Amino acid sequence: MNDKIKPKTLPGFMELLPEEQILFNKMKEIIRKSYEKYGFLPLDTPIIEDANVLLAKAGGETEKQIYRLKKGDNDLALRFDLTVPLAKYVTEYYDKLSFPFKRYQIGKVYRGEKAQRGRYREFYQCDVDIIGDGKLSILNDAELPAIIYNTFKNLGFDEFTICINNRKILNGLFASLDLEDTSTEILRIIDKIEKIGPDSVKKELLKNINENQVNTIMQFISIDGTNSTKLQSLEDMKIENDVFQEGISELREVLKFVQIFGVPEKNIKLDLTIARGLDYYTGTVYETFLDKYKDLGSVCSGGRYDNLAEYYTNRKMPGVGISIGLSRLFFQLTDSNIISANGQSISDVLVISMTEDYEKCAEIARILRESELNVQVNLENQKLGKKFKIADKLNVKFVIIIGEDEIKNDVVSLKNMITGEQTTMKIEETIIAIKNSK
């Protein structure tokens, strides 16, 4: 009579063991606190939306990846990012919000991508965006690198680089060279520079465009040095194009304020090669790399966009935002042993009994909890060895053992699971010992 259904989690859906989940939640919590420190308001929009609303803007690859469903007569879809729900939200509740509207949202999104290692179909995004009503000061673009800096510092990283650029520079450069129409192809060739070297890039470019154009582009991509040197070199190119010049002045302003907002020079780098999704972003763009693990790709990206909600409203709402793909980041960091879930614990202490009398256990657990400690208590008739195995599995630093002597003398035995040391003491002393070891 074995008609059991085999329980299995779908491929592409992250499901963690408890100690991994504890670490994941800690990271999520650090991100949340960082976002709140910068005064961003929390949102938690539905995961299911009306398909027409959600897909107003979508098409092509995105639409193919959508989880779409019917319920009664309703055509529904699961959100595939947190930006479209934000556009919906600011349009729907426009009258009740004040602008600039600063919100963060940390939640799961859904994309039916091809399942592959480290790519998830359900994954957490952690977004902050600042939305203006009609206009939005460029200075906001300087606050986001400070949030990135603060967040990754708090996540325990020191060596990371926030790369910043402005789309107006590339757009203006191509416009000044009458190359708007071939820009995608040119960017593709430029992108190969690290692999094939500048000479080969130049040769390939010459197949597509004239020598003057190639020379300007080669001059542009050879710009190097500190952030201010780079800005100076851009000026020195004397490109007569308003968009290009606007890009320079925006970058100059942003980099100045990034510093005032507290990001050290070493963590922010003007990188003229960053473009990010050609359609969406219109000004500042960001990517973030862990210096020692560049091959992980960008761990936090974003940028400035002109018009958040154009599919819903005639009101122009420019914005700037960043996003951390937490599920993927967590996979990458644990998979590469950059962080480890080993030893993660919720409980400060496990209380166990050596006898079948559990009253003292329950009382001790209550007292410890009243002292704001996290306490698991074992109330089972299990062997002592088994109970210590549970303690190991829970990664608790302390076990409190209650036996006949402890009950008689109104004390407890406190075992430090790391040192192996075991001491008998009053419960009040136990609380101090546990708290001091935190």
Added chain:
Amino acid sequence: MNDKIKPKTLPGFMELLPEEQILFNKMKEIIRKSYEKYGFLPLDTPIIEDANVLLAKAGGETEKQIYRLKKGDNDLALRFDLTVPLAKYVTEYYDKLSFPFKRYQIGKVYRGEKAQRGRYREFYQCDVDIIGDGKLSILNDAELPAIIYNTFKNLGFDEFTICINNRKILNGLFASLDLEDTSTEILRIIDKIEKIGPDSVKKELLKNINENQVNTIMQFISIDGTNSTKLQSLEDMKIENDVFQEGISELREVLKFVQIFGVPEKNIKLDLTIARGLDYYTGTVYETFLDKYKDLGSVCSGGRYDNLAEYYTNRKMPGVGISIGLSRLFFQLTDSNIISANGQSISDVLVISMTEDYEKCAEIARILRESELNVQVNLENQKLGKKFKIADKLNVKFVIIIGEDEIKNDVVSLKNMITGEQTTMKIEETIIAIKNSK
């Protein structure tokens, strides 16, 4: 050219304004911390599961409410509770877990119920469960009321009653009277007692069963007094049925330990009329009522079940758990003005400029954030009146104003938005003033 799509959120899907969301998140956080204080491990299972796995146990009403979808060849469904995913989880990862396995999960679940006020199709459940491997001590049933007590205390409630019962009492009683088959009908009649009074109940019962049976039942439902008086009255009934007697002894044990775990007598009440879903629960059952708002129904319920994962495994896994339906609770509490989102804020302070010089603003924001304050900074060229309106909307207690004088004298003006008081001081003093007022 107005081809805009009207953005709208689906009916039955909770979407909150920022200050409501802040309050909601605070409640969610309090629940999370309470669950962790009792040593429960966090889980975060996928929202989408294989439909065959998820619906192994379902049927009837539940199956009709399911959000089900196809993606490629896959038959998928959104979880409708957190218990089935737990059953899946403990079976799938059995070898990697230690038992009793104590986990909490706070997450959204989906039920396509008829949309009505205060009933959601997407809603948060906050569950804790203790799962045993083969067996599970009855003493665990005493820890859950302590968690309920602690959680609702921390949510700001004093006057609430955790009602506790044991299904074995009713089952044993009906068995001793040879009434197993008509128990549903009898319970339905008993349930009317508050509306129609004991005499009418008795009359109606007599239409269905004989006088001896009716007398025993009337004796049973007239049991009253303190918890221990009730236990004594149950004993005094001298019902010769093992299940009934087991129910009494379990309740006695649980009530004794509930007290040791720190729940005051006034907050826990043995209520012999509570049955909860006839199929699922097999022992202890809980319901929780806010004393002044009983009409809200139970705000936290749960109980003991014999076999969590019988559809997935032959392994017997008894468990006991409770659940808070947070979305519904939040709606009820705000809708009845028991709690209010007015004045909820993320930021401690808003920094604004009276001039078009924002450098000092950015610097002050940085310093305040380094002191662990939550700070929003306004970098817009907006009128001062507008900036104060934003401060009102954000419910910040303080605004820091930077004008020419403040820049010149290296001070800031701190305005207390509640008292209207405005003082000029050094930034270090500002930090102390803001922190002291928290």
